[in-house]
Amino acid sequence: MATAARLYAQTYASFGLDEAVTGELLRLVAEETRWGGRWMWQGAAVVVAAPMVVLVMGQVRLGWWLLGAATLIVVGTAPLTGHAIAYSGGAVVPMALQVGHLLAAGVWLGSLLALVAVALPRLGSGEGDHGLVVARLVDRFSPVALTAAALLAGTGVWTAVLYVDEIPQLWETLYGRALLLKVGLFGVTAALGAYNWRRVRPALTSTGGVARLRRSSRLELLVALTVLAVTAWLVHLPMPHE
Numbered sequence: 001m002a003t004a005a006r007l008y009a010q011t012y013a014s015f016g017l018d019e020a021v022t023g024e025l026l027r028l029v030a031e032e033t034r035w036g037g038r039w040m041w042q043g044a045a046v047v048v049a050a051p052m053v054v055l056v057m058g059q060v061r062l063g064w065w066l067l068g069a070a071t072l073i074v075v076g077t078a079p080l081t082g083h084a085i086a087y088s089g090g091a092v093v094p095m096a097l098q099v100g101h102l103l104a105a106g107v108w109l110g111s112l113l114a115l116v117a118v119a120l121p122r123l124g125s126g127e128g129d130h131g132l133v134v135a136r137l138v139d140r141f142s143p144v145a146l147t148a149a150a151l152l153a154g155t156g157v158w159t160a161v162l163y164v165d166e167i168p169q170l171w172e173t174l175y176g177r178a179l180l181l182k183v184g185l186f187g188v189t190a191a192l193g194a195y196n197w198r199r200v201r202p203a204l205t206s207t208g209g210v211a212r213l214r215r216s217s218r219l220e221l222l223v224a225l226t227v228l229a230v231t232a233w234l235v236h237l238p239m240p241h242e
Helices: 003-017 022-033 034-057 063-081 092-122 128-165 174-203 209-235
Strands: none
Touching: 003 022, 003 034, 003 092, 034 063, 063 092, 063 174, 092 209, 128 174, 128 209, 174 209
């Protein structure tokens, strides 16, 4: 749905407010423009990935491995319509950074979403033996989250160095200000994650420990979703040198 909506948004942006978006205009952008050609690769990747979800739901053998491979294809095609492919210094490095950035974000925030939306509700209040189960679950999640967050920060900083030519561009351009907003929100998300790891996790087996984790992890996820919204805006802004 999001991939289809991007085609509609690109068509709307290309033809302005005076002309209604029709099926013919959508076809024109998809088939006759360079952006559309790259978008079709992204659409094909999504079409390949969708049936893999069904295989996983049906508990088909190798379903998770096939879905993982399809996900890598989706992530690998994502930079084709963004800043990375248009970078004047060559697309290889920024595209590699973008793929790493997306994978790290997916591992960290996707795992956090699974923890908040699936694991914690199933374990109820977390009292007694459930508290021990949650503690073991968080012990498995924390190293993965920390590694992914570090990779996310590293690829983000490197990408910013490529795109921002001068420090004043961070506050003099709309791209720079949006980037600073994203960095600030990322810092809040990382701080909440560190709080969960250092303060909440050791107290999981105590009374109310799991409820505390549930509240704090929901807040972490909410701020992370705000980061994603800012990122969606950022990737459609012109780079500072433009």
